Amino acid sequence: MKLLRLLLPALLAATPAAAQRAALFGVYDPDSFVEGNATRFIGCHDGRQFHYAGCPVRVDTLRAGDELPGADAEGRFATVRVEQVHAFTGDLYEAPYSVSVRESAGPVARAPLLFWQAHPTVQLLATHAVALDAAALALLRAEAVRLHGRAELLRAPGDRADSLVLAVPSARGVDGEGRVAVYWPAALAYGEDRDRRASFFFVYDPGSRRVISGLFGHPEWAPLPDRETVSAVEPLLFFRVGGDGRTYILARDNGPWEHIGFGVFDLRSGDRVLRSR
Structure with a gap:
């Protein structure tokens, strides 16, 4: 790299x-x-x-x-x-x-x-695709179900989706970093209808097989006017700054009720370290 x-x-x-x-x-x-x-x-x-x-x-x-x-x-x-x-x-x-x-x-x-x-x-970092094995997918899938369920429980019963349909995840890594960023698109099923605007963002550690952090996102709804419970995060580019040895991710960071924005996340912790105005 x-x-x-x-x-x-x-x-x-x-x-x-x-x-x-x-x-x-x-x-x-x-x-x-x-x-x-x-x-x-x-x-x-x-x-x-x-x-x-x-x-x-x-x-x-x-x-x-x-x-x-x-x-x-x-x-x-x-x-x-x-x-x-x-x-x-x-x-x-x-x-x-x-x-x-x-x-x-x-x-x-x-x-x-x-x-x-x-x-x-500023250093822009080249990334590579990371293959997720069956065990990793099962772990991430379970966490996705948990995050989605937590958000749905705070909605009115009549507004809740019938089920969650996961698409194909994309995992990206950087040479020298043990953890990877995972973006997983999803759909919410309402009877025969599918709302395909949902997604998940994870920081995953393949070595320890741990999900370090995770977020469920959707651009329109949230149980509360709260960007911490529901926030649609999509990684865009990876970089480092100055003498800071950490790897950061610039990402789309859209909150509920079509709150359009961007965020910067720490690849090691998954923490959001910056949010746009």
């Missing part, structure tokens, strides 16, 4: 003072938001770890005219320029920033793009 290291001139000229600045991260995705809009994550990375909310050290806010490095899931690069910062209007499909994208030399990057302030070094 090759690490696609993004080394930026600003990094080479970094000063000790600059090294103390935290970095903001964001996502550009015209399929999720109004064309030309982008969002950012609430927290930051201080060069050693992510902070879920707020930053313990100085961080520069994103301003009109800022040009930020960005990349897609295949390691194709682009520059994301902030054209305008605007206030939230209540439109779920409108994000805080209007941006333009300038392609770098080489293959054209495809959205969604992860972008960031150029204080830390």
